[in-house]
Every structure is written in C-alpha cells, then in structure tokens.
Amino acid sequence: MKRLKRPVQIFQSAIFFQAFLYLIAFPSMASGEIQTTPTQLTEQEQQLVNWVGSKQAIMLKDLETYVNINTWTMNRDGLDQFRDLLDEELQSLGFETTLKPSGEIELLSCQEKKVTFAQHLLGQRIGKSSTKVLLNGHLDTVFPKDDEFQTMVIETDGKIKGPGVLDMKGGIVAMTYALKALHQHGRLQNSNITVFFNTDEEVGSLGSRPYIEELAMQHDVGLVFEGSHNHKLARQRKGLGQARIKVIGREAHAGEAHVDGVSANLELAHKVIALEALTDYEKKTTVNVGIMQGGETRNTRPGCADAFVDLRFADNHDGLELKTQVERIALTRYTNHSDFPALPKSEVWSVLHRPAKAIHPTTDNLIAEAMGLSTLIGEPIVGTYWAGGGTDGSLMQAKGLPTVDSLGLNGDGVHSSREWTTTKSLMARTKLITVFLDRLIHQ
Template sequence: MSQSIEARILNWLESQQGAMIDLVRDVVNIDSGSYDKRGVDDVAEVFERFLSNHDIEAWREANDVYGDALHARVGQQGANEKAALLMGHRDTVFPKEEARRRPFRIDGDRAYGPGVSDMKSGIVMNLFVAAAFKKFGGAPCPIRLLITSDEEIASPSSRPLIEREARNARAVYNSEPGRPGGNVNTGRKGCVFMRFEIFGKAAHSGGNFTSGASAIGELAHKVTAIHALTDLDKGITLNVGLVSGGQSVNTTAPYADGQIDLRYIDPADRDDTLAAIERIMGSATVPGTTARLDLKGEILPLVQTPGSKVLFEAYQQAAFDVGLVGLTGEFSGGCADSGFAASVGTPTICAVGPVGGNNHTPDEYMEINTLVPRAQALALAILRTPQ
C-alpha cells in the first residue's frame, strides 16, 4: 500500500536535516546587515540556487537601497484563490566582518553564528517545506514564499510588499525563531522608532556661560519626561537608547540628539503616547532651546483575531501530531513583520521557525534538533490550512 502524501512529505523532511544544516551554514557565513545591500542580496542568491535546484519558480522584486525582495511559489494561483504565505527576513543586526569573526559552528545540539536563529534557519525551513510540496504535491492551496531584506530596521521597503502579499493569502506563517521553550507567538507588541534633535546655543562655559543654552541639558530633561510615559500595566515602554551631542567640554552644547523606542499593545496607546512625546518636544525646560521629532520606522502589533486563533489551533494540532507536545501561543514584547500581515486582516501566526534564543547577541543559537519537527509541523499545518 502506497504512503499517503502526508507521510511522504514528513518522511522526506525527516531525511533532510543534514541538508538543512548545510544551507543554514552557507547563509550564516555571509554578512547581511540591513544596510548591506550586497550582502543581503548575496544571501538571496544562495536561496535562489536552492529554489532552482528544486524546480521552484522564483523571482526578485528589485530595490535600489535595500536588498531585493525574493518571491517564490509552488502551484498556480487562480484568480479567486488565496495562497498560504510563508515569510521570513534574511537581514541581520550585525556589522560587516561579523561572519568572519564568528562563523557558523555547532556545539552539541546547538548551532551558533550571526543570524542563525533570527532568522536564517527559519527561511531555510520554509524553503525545504516548499521543496517537499513541489516534490510530492498535496498542498490544498498554492504556497507563496516572501523573503524580505530589512525587517531589523522596521521594513521600510518591505512593508508594502508584505501587506500586498498578505491580502492575497488565506494564512500567513512567519518563521521567526520559535520561543526558547518551544512555543510560537500569537501576539506581539507594536513598536515605533523615533529620533529627536535639540538645538541650543554655544557659549564659552567659563567666560560667557549665561549666553549659552545647553542642548544636552534640555535633552536630559526630555529623556526623563519620555521615560516617565512608561506604563507597565498597559504594556507601554519607552526607551531612549542612543544619545549624542555637544561641541567641547568647555562649550555649552549647541546640539544634541536621541533615539526613542516605543512599545505598545493597544493601538490607541500608540497615538496617545506619540501625542505626549510631541508635547514634550514642543516645550522647553532650558530657555533658548528648541526640538524636532522624526519617526524613523514602525512595526504594527500582532493581534490575535478569531481567524488567527483558528489558524493557531490547526498549527498546534499539527505540531502535536509530529511530537511537539505542549506547544502553545505566547505574547512577546518584540516586534516582527507578522504585525504588518495581521494588520490587513489575514490570519497570521509568528515564530513557527526552529527554536532559538539570545538573538542580536554573540550568543545567538538555534536548536538543531528542532529544524526537522518544526518543518514537519509547518507542512502538516499547510495540509490542514483552514479554508
């Protein structure tokens, strides 16, 4: 008696762990910081070769500033038919030469290297799932892949592509790393990145002190006021993570700037907090100073809708059926592109990639033994995609 499509797909994925690790190694050893277009596109070339070798249709959507978006599909999509969309980003937070300084390595059951968890292994998993459906068929709907290039800087070029592709999808699986305990994300905070500038007046700090207006002094007042907007009960956090300014130690500072990270759960809190920050910028504690605020980037929250809950429950059952017992949904203060997909109303779950942790640090790791079962869970979830 011949095997079912489900069994053939799961068995083939079971046999691919070595090949998966090899592909993860290849792309981890390429620098691909968000602003390194050449490096990000070099990673895309590696993925393109894999797709070509598996006879999967793929194409790029070019960008002059950031890395190109890479698309792929298995199965033809009819005019009124919606696909399952598998997403991932191939950019990292690390500088040039990071891959040379600490290349891919395996220590016990964990793999290490820049971007190994966040999220090159998740993209590799998506590619092997697509290859399994290309090889054996059986998908109840077309499968689309979207591999983006700038998530770590709030997706300035990719957001409209994500929203467009999500509108044409019946379900979105974002393969950010699985939580350290093995869970997935059913909710995430939204985030807004801002930069503020303060303009003061230079003066000699000894001979002409009273003629100056210290931008750094004003910055200190504003940082305190911004941090005071944090409301942990509501899930609102404010962090001024970068500051700079000044001309010399014996000059009142004519200029200073800072960068703000706002995290929130309720979209109404986003608007209220931004309005409060605008008021802080519009007033001055140090006479003679002025300020300007610019929004640099934003990622929307992932909010679980009834459709997303159904999608998660189907994924949870698929995970159980391949041995991932006890997997549940978590809320995260981190932001991800899944928020953009969910914002257009498409059922979305996040962090379905291989399990990892310590992201954005030299200790970032991926649990090797989760590569295959997480791929199997995703494939089985696609086979059972809610209509």
Template sequence: MLALLGELVNIDSNSFDKAGVDRVANRLAEFFDEQSIPHETIPIATHGDAMRAVVAGGNGNRPILLCGHRDTVFPTGEVEKRPFEMRNGKAYGPGVADMKPGLVINAFILAAFNKFGGHPNPLVGLFTGDEEIGSPTSQDVITTEAKKARLAFNSEPGRPNGNIVTRRKGGIFCHCDIYGVAAHSGGFFEEGRSAIEELARKVQALHSLTDLDRGITLNVGLVTGGQSVNTVAAEASCGIDIRYRESGDRDEIFNKVQQICQTTSVDGTSSEMSVRGEFHPLNPSQQSTELFDIYTKIAASHNVIVKGEHSGGCADSGFIAGVGTPVICGVGPIGGNYHRADEWMQIDSLAERAKFIAETILTLASQPTRTNL
C-alpha cells in the same frame, strides 16, 4: 537544511548592508533554481531587495504566504569573528535564530510542495531585507502580498521554551534632534544654551510615560551630543523606542512623545522629531486562533506541546494582521539570545518546525474550518 543554513549565516547581512542582504537573496535564488521554483526580485534602492518565490496552486485560490527577513542586527565583519558552528545540539553564528533558519524552513517547504504536486492554494515565499529597522522599505510589499493571501506563517524564531508567538506589541522608532548655542564653558558660559541639558530633561519626561500595567514602554536607547567637555553643547540627539500592546493606545502615546520632543524647556534651544520606523501590533483574531489550534494539534500529534505567548518584540506579522490576514508568528526553530553574540538555535527543531508548518498547510487543503479560514 543545515548546509544551507550555514551558508546563509556566513553571509554578513546587516540591515544597512544592502550588498550583503542581497547576497543572501542570491543564495536563495540558486536554491530555487535548483528546485525549479520560479522567483522574482522586487528592487529596493536603499535596503535589501524583496524576493518572491511561488509554487503554483489551484486556479483562483488565495495563496498561503510564508514570510521571513534576510537582514540581521550584526555589523558587517561579524561573520569573520564568529562564523557558523554546531556543538552540543545547538548552532551558533550571526542570525542563527533571528532569522536565517526561518528562511531555510520556508525555502524547504516550498521545495517539498513543488516536488510532490503542490497544493490547492498557491504558496508564496516572501523574503525581505529590512525588518530589523522596522521594514521601512518593504512594508508596502508585505501588505500587498498579505491582502491577497488566505493566511500566513511568519517564521521568526520559536521561543526558547518551544512556544510560538500569537501576540506582539506595536512599536514606533523615533529620532529627536536638539539644537542649542555653543559657548566656552569657562569664559562665556552664560552665552551658551545647552542641547544636552534639554536632552536630559526630555529623557526623563519620555521615560516617565512608561505604564507597565498597560503594556506601554518608552526607552531612549541612543544618545549623542556635544563637541568637547569644555563647550556648552550646541547639538544633541536621541533614539526613542515606543512599545504598546493595544492598537487604541498608539495615537495617545505617540502624541505625548511628540509633544515632549517638540517642546523645549531650556531657553534658547529648539528641537524636532522624526519617525524612523514603525511596526503594528499583532493581536489574535478568530481566524488566527483557529490557525493556531490546527498548528498545535499537528505538533501534539508528534508528541510536542506548543503554546502561544505574547512577545514584546515587534515583527512583520503585525503588518499582515493589520490588513486582516490571519497569521501566526514565531513558527521558526527553537532559539534564544536573539541579537546577542551567544545567540543559538536548537538543531533538531529545524526540520521539526518545518514539518509542523507543512502538515498544517496540508490539513488546510482538506479540513473544513469554523471561521472560513
């Protein structure tokens, strides 16, 4: 498992580096070929292709879905600066927690069931390529598979304290462009209309929408604008991150953001907004709660106490839950400092967390469930 993890980590696979993301898929395809597991590529033109691997199960039974994404947030060239390494019980490298090891776990679970006779339910591994930017091109692939599935595991990294994720916020990633009128800021200042001034006013208005008690946050995380220090700015733009906890809050907060972005207060400026990506929230259902209970009892049988917790981060599990399929998330290995140069994974948790998922799947083959899970 560690050997495959090292190979995957050492492939640059930024969300916008389609070739790199697809190289990760090619390495997984080699693994599945070695294990005689059938797989297929679902072509995607602009981002990494989706990949689907299947271990056959009983006739007519709904599949169990194992999900993971191959892309990372790190730029191409990051691997050369800090390749995969292991020291003092931890592994390091780009995507070493989020979420190259989740891919390894899913691949090895498929291989184990394929080797030892399968399962009454088919097992489907889905490996996508654009989660870190909101899954704009793979969302439909994910929901199509989720609608057919009995249940799902999303192998995002486990929390640093060993917990898994049972609840996540929804998120909308927006972009606002602002247009003004350029002018020399000394000689013809009064002829200018500053797009940057309009942007500054919007940033303050957007941030004022944050309501921590309701779990709503607004963050303008990117700003650009202007031509030179002595020119009234004709253009400016910003990237906006909206997070919310309850599905019922989505339209209210989005409409407020849209109103701010499309209304200007600096005379002579104009603006427009677009949505670049969106995640649905993950909230527990009766069935996902039972799935969580089975998983945690399996962990406890190995003297590991696992609890569920809320994460402000978004994931593809929200899409899965959104179509009514029970899912638990963060079932990958223990890790931390995601999206940072000091990101880490706890080495001994890699096989352990794979075992917990596999034994949960085995339990579901024979144990009656309270919720028709």
C-alpha cells in the same frame, strides 16, 4: 439563481465555522487557551516527513552558509549575497522571482544621513489552488560587520549558536526545505504561494511595509518564520513605534565662553527623563531611549544632540496616544537662554511601524492545527504567549490576513551573542511546516 461564494470565501468560512465549533467544544479557549487539534498523519505526509529527515546534514550546511554571511540591515553587500542565494533556490522550485526596491529613508539626526536598504525578493507560484498562501521572512540581522558574533557553531549537545540562527535564518532554512520537500513529491503543482523576503525588518520594515500590506490583501493565509521560545507560539503581540529627536543648540568654548553656549545635550537630557516617565507597566506601555548622542568635544558646549526612541504598547489606541505624548515632549522646550530666545530648537520624526496584534479566531484555529501536528512530528508546541517583540505578521493580520507568525525554530537569546537554537528544532519545525503547508495548499 443564487451565486456561489468564491472558493477562497468558502475556505475562510469553513475555518471560521471550525473555530466556532472549537469555542463550543472547548470552553477554555474563551478564557485564553488554545486546545490542540487532534490529527493523524497520512501515508503521503509521513513520506514528506521522512524526506525532510534525510536532509539534516545539508540543511545544517546551508544554515551555516547563511549565518556566516553578515546581513546587518545596513550591510547591503551581504544582504545582496544572501538574497541572491535564495533567489536561485526559489527559481529552482518553479517560482517567478522579482526584486523590489526599498526606496530612500532620511534619518533625522545630527549627521543628516539618508539610508537605502537592499532590494527585497518576491517569489510567486500561481496555480489553480483556491487557497492563496503568503510566506514571509526577513533577511536582515542586527549584528554590524565589526561585531565579534559572526559565525555559526554547533556544540556537541546539538545546540546551534550564531547570528541569526533563530532570528531568522533558521526559519528561512526550515521554510525553503519545506518547499523543497513539497516540490520533490509533486505537491507544489497548482499551488498559489507567494514568498516575500524583506531586508529591513529589523529597523521596522520602513521600506518594505507597502509591499507586505498589499500582498496581505491578496492572500488567504499568512505564515511568518520568526523564532519562538519555551516551545510556544506567539498568539498576541505588542504594537511597536519609533521616534527620532534632534536638538539644535549653540556651540561655544566650555571655559572662555560657557555663558554664550546653549547646550543641546542638556535639553535632550530633560526630554529623555520625560520620555522614560511615559512607561506604564500596568498598561504594558514602555518607552526606551535606546541611543542618544551629542556634542563633538569635551571642551565645547554641544551644538547638536539626537536620540532614537523605541515605543511599545498593548493596543493601537494606546499607541496613538503614546505617539502624541512623545511628540509633545520632543517639541517642548525645557531650557532657555535669554540672549538666544530661539534656542534650543527641536525636531521630531515618529511612526507606529507595527500595529498591536490581537487574538484572531482563524489564526487560533491555525495554531491549534500546528500544535496537533507537532505532537506527532516531534518537539511539541505546548501553548501560546503574548510577545513583546514585533514581526511583519502584525502588518499582515492588520490588513485582514490570518497569520501565524512564529513558526520558525525554537530557542532564545535573539539580538545578543547568546542567540541559539538546536538541530532537533531545525528538523522538527521543518517537518511541521512541510505538512502544515501541504494541508493549506490542498484544503
């Protein structure tokens, strides 16, 4: 007797078949557009939407609490505080939670420092549902403890400003309240849902990447709650990499013994010029030397200098080539000193921490469904775009998991003191996520 496919395989096959039908029915999809899937809300789904709508005040209060906790990636105390609040939330919804260590990362720099990130949070509900859903969000933000941008403000027009309101504490509130709505209406029973909150996304998920990739291979659908802008969802994403370069020279008095010094700054300056020249806008490849520092005093020839470099690329082949070129430049000697032939000396560390995220037919179908729901619920999603920023959704989809990675709130100004979203978006996206997740669970 012929063995039947597993339920998960049936689910995935059905989605792929539906995506194929859409390509036939809507030829514009083949040229890069996604057509909205027509849909209607059931009576039960409308009840879920109404429940979320009644929680606006408390949702804003929770968002304010989260935003006002500084969760800079290097602020472990703040991240621990935020994570513990979410741990309690997940446990109250029937999730079994576990803390996951991040390990130690050694940074190549003149200071030779090591960094240990805050522990990550894993929550799981294991049931009979044939669809395993992975929900991901990051707890860290980019604003240091001494940054002036520290608190949330709600303006009279409903605009919400604050560190992380969009990236991505607003998305976390939307996701947790969607889970609360489903729990309140008995819709989490028998669900197979995993929630993973990591604390190091803003620096490339260097410690959490193994967990994310392992989880991706164990699930059927991935949802990430990064913010979006212009009412569009990210369909493709650039790949990301990073590199650290350290140059050792020879210190000497800048006046009495200038000739006896080997300037690490001068050598690094040549490398920076060569690195920036790798940028190719036509290929959508960019190199940005974001941080460079060297020397200790004005009147001393600098004996050490370092740089922190950002890499972006359109496809993974270009990323590998870019990494090779960066390493070549880093190890090329541009200056020399006849009395000290071994100097300057350079070291380099580099990694491609986010693969490029390509168009995926199953993900397209999920986006089309979300677009259809948004037209019924409010603040319609009007299309998609190719994003230059990276998310953990790129890691998830690279491991074969269809992933919608910008289901968080709509707004703009991330990584700046202009970061904003709106109360309207908080409510609309939470309602959308609630219904969308309910349909995934009960396919």
